[in-house]
Amino acid sequence: MIALFKRDIMLAFRSGGGFGLALSFFLIVVMFVPFGVGADLALLAIIAPGILWIGALLACLLSLDRIFQLDFEDGTLDVLATSPLPGEAITGAKAAAHWVTTGLPLTLAAAPLGYLLNLPSEAYFWLVASLLTGTPALSFIGSFGAAITVGVKRGGLLLSLLVLPLYIPTLIFGAQTVTRAATGQDPLSTWAMMTGLSLFAVAAMPLAAALALRVNLR
């Protein structure tokens, strides 16, 4: 399981890997917002939490189909299915590797980008905290969607349609956490709610994804 986790991270950093893709997409989206909205600092401060969260979510979505599709195409998934690893360990390790190569860099990049959007200083801690505990939900729910669409050629659209509705609760509570912190309210309750959702996704999604994968390999 550790071997699979390490290999997925290694592949993400090699040429053609997905590491730079999500991160640069996030940078571009967030940097373009001030150009589109205009230099109204008060307005930017209001929309900053939402923009940062939506940007992170879409950036995460961009690299989801790589989780299983590449291994499916070169036959690795068939071999893994006959290996001593249980299916849940395969999907869990792959989702965790996806988080390390997308969710974690997005979290780290979010704080400087918040400055670009004039995010109030009280909100920085909660921005990083909410992304740190919220992005695992994005990777693990996404791995489930990726497992369902694995055999489908050009399944990106189908994957997005399946996964985006499941992302909504995380998005609402995540963005609310930052907004509440920015407006001087207590962000703890929404953060706890979102972290709960995230923990549920981490625990349950590998099982669901393994089941979907088993059906798809047949």
Place this chain on the structure above:
Amino acid sequence: MLHRLPTPEGLGYLKRMNIRTTSLGCTRNGRAILSGISFDLADGTCLVLRGSNGVGKTTLLKTLAGLLPLQQGSLQIDRDQVAYAGHLDAVKAQLTVEENLQFWAGIYGTGDIRTVLKKLDLSALADRPAHALSAGQKRRLGLARLLVSKRSIWLLDEPTASLDSQSTALVARVISDHCAAGGTAILSTHLELPIRKVLTLDLGKFTSKSADSEPDPFLDEAFA
């Protein structure tokens, strides 16, 4: 339900019969392809599957590996000992030859990939990224994985595809050695391989003719 009947030789008999199938039937995409396949395969033997394209060699191998569901009959095989090598080599182009094997050694919990590299004549290529390998070299790397897995039942789908005569002989020798050491191999090929103790199964005789084998037009088009 499979009942293990007592045999004159007792448990030793069951142990030697590594793989046993009884009137096995296989389907692919809901279409019955093969039926009535029965064979017992003892340790140390190699079974070669023959038959024209599309007869169901891959389907049978996938069914034995557990990648496709069993439709009819019974199958006795130790899934914890199965190493499967399909049409695709399961080689990552961005990783080097050594990293590819190291990964599989980690998955199977084995070590020592050096002797395997040597055995398949890949030592000189150990540091080369897999995308720079030729098709035949890639195929050999895919087969090296079987040695790394240290499993006793090998299921090989066209292991000799895109190999030259020298590499084909090498692969035949590796399979022979594996069987001589007590392992079992089932492979599909169109070539005559110089392997000792080889049994041949012509799948053309087991083609399914059942009437309910028509594909479901709805399901077929829904996922086309």
